[in-house]
Amino acid sequence: MKISTKGRYGLTIMIELAKNFGEGPTSLKAIAQANNLSEHYLEQLIAPLRNAGLVKSIRGxxxxxxxxxxxxxxxxxxxxxxxxxxxxxxxxxxxEEAAQKELWIRIRDAIRNVLDNTTLEDLANHSTDSEPEGYMFYI
Amino acid sequence: MKISTKGRYGLTIMIELAKNFGEGPTSLKAIAQANNLSEHYLEQLIAPLRNAGLVKSIRGxxxxxxxxxxxxxxxxxxxxxxxxxxxxxxxxxxxEEAAQKELWIRIRDAIRNVLDNTTLEDLANHSTDSEPEGYMFYI
DNA sequence: TGTTATCCTTAGTAATTTGATAGGCATTAA
DNA sequence: TTAATGCCTATCAAATTACTAAGGATAACA
Incomplete structure (x- = not known):
């Protein structure tokens, strides 16, 4: 179980756009180069974000x-x-799994709480406070 | 992203064993039948649980x-x-993803908190308080 | 008007994971 | 000796992941 690169790269895109908010459009190419990612792959990630109404595109x-x-x-x-x-x-x-229900509800609510209380502004401003390397992300 | 049947079925096994704790061994066959699961598949799930020292097997x-x-x-x-x-x-x-670090740490800690504070005893005793059906588990 | 930069869409694909199924050997209680 | 169980290995179809590839649509700008 993990959060895949889709979620991570998607957040990368959105944080970049947050940093440039109010300064006109940012191209995927620029974001891809700045983060060393495949532009084509990012295109596939931003499509659902656009469909969901989170970003607007300016063509040409x-x-x-x-x-x-x-x-x-x-x-x-x-x-x-x-x-x-x-x-x-x-x-x-x-x-048969009813006994587990309480556990999943608790986990769901805990994650919801974090996700819904962390904004792009929070993430864009926190930028590079560079904690020590080598921390781990296993639960 | 999801918690797969591995985690769910594994918990099902462990909750059954918790219910029968102190009453001698419980066969996988019994657990499989009680929960309508494949015995062979459960064998593959319990192997790592045994290797991790969470359960003991009694052969024969x-x-x-x-x-x-x-x-x-x-x-x-x-x-x-x-x-x-x-x-x-x-x-x-x-x-480049440093801005996201804080988010992952918050989520990790929230999940850890739930997982480490919910015991098999909690889950085994909660058994069938049967909440209404149709609740959802999307975050 | 032509060029170029960008968005947009579809298709394909190798690697991995999931959720099993199958067959058979090893061990032990009765 | 038999039957019930754990144990081990292999196989496999379907789904998902993380891309790559190709090319069309649109619009700014020279």
């Missing part, structure tokens, strides 16, 4: 993308939900 | 599995970590 030369809303009004949850799809699917849980 | 006729410890001393985190592997891999995060 010197076009690009802009956030559809202020960075303080877009949460990490908005982005992750679009790109990672349903998290903790325990839908259609069997009666 | 009328054998089965028992918890290696009291239900109150085994947490959901012990089980999930073994079966689901690393959660939220953001290891080897790039410098």
């Amino acid at each position: 030369a010197y076009g690009g993308y802009i956030l559809a809303n202020e960075p303080a009004k877009i949460t990490a949850g908005d982005v992750i939900r679009v790109l990672e799809g349903p998290i903790i699917i325990v839908e259609g849980i069997e009666d | 006729a009328y054998g089965g599995y028992i918890l290696a410890n009291e239900p109150a001393k085994i947490t959901a985190g012990d089980v999930i970590r073994v079966l689901e592997g690393p959660i939220i891999i953001v290891e080897g995060i790039e410098d």
Whole structure:
């Protein structure tokens, strides 16, 4: 179980757009180069973000993308939900698994709380406070 | 992103063993039948649980599995970590993604908190308080 | 008007994971 | 000796992930 590169790269895109908010469109090419990612792959990630109304596109030369809303009004949850799809699917849980229900509800609520209370503004401003390397991200 | 059946079925096994704790071994066959699952598939899930020292096996006729410890001393985190592997891999995060670090840390800690504070005893006793159907588990 | 930079769409694909199924050997209680 | 169980290895179809490839549509700008 993990958060895939879809969610991570998607957040990377959105944070870049948050940093450039109010300064006109940012091209995917610029974002891809700045973060050393495949532009083609990012195109596939931003498509659902556009469909979800989180970003607006400006076509043609010197076009690009802009956030559809202020960075303080877009949460990490908005982005992750679009790109990672349903998290903790325990839908259609069997009666036999009823004992586990409480656990999944607790985990779901804990994650929701973080995702819905962290905005792009939070993430864009935190930029490079560079903690020590070697920290780990296993639960 | 989701918690797969590995984690769910694994918890199902462990909760059954918790219910039968102190009453001798429980066979996988019995657990499989009670929960309408494939016995062969459960074998593959319990192998890592045994290797991790969470359960002990008793071979031969009328054998089965028992918890290696009291239900109150085994947490959901012990089980999930073994079966689901690393959660939220953001290891080897790039410098460019530094802005996201705070988010992953917050989510990691929130999930850890739930997993490490929910024991098999909690889950085994909660059994069938049967909440209304149709609740959802998307984040 | 032509060029170029960009968005947009579809298709393909190798590697990995998931969720099993199958067959058979090893061990032990009765 | 038999039957019940754990244990081990292999196989496999479907889905997902993380891309790559190719090219069309649109619009700024010279």
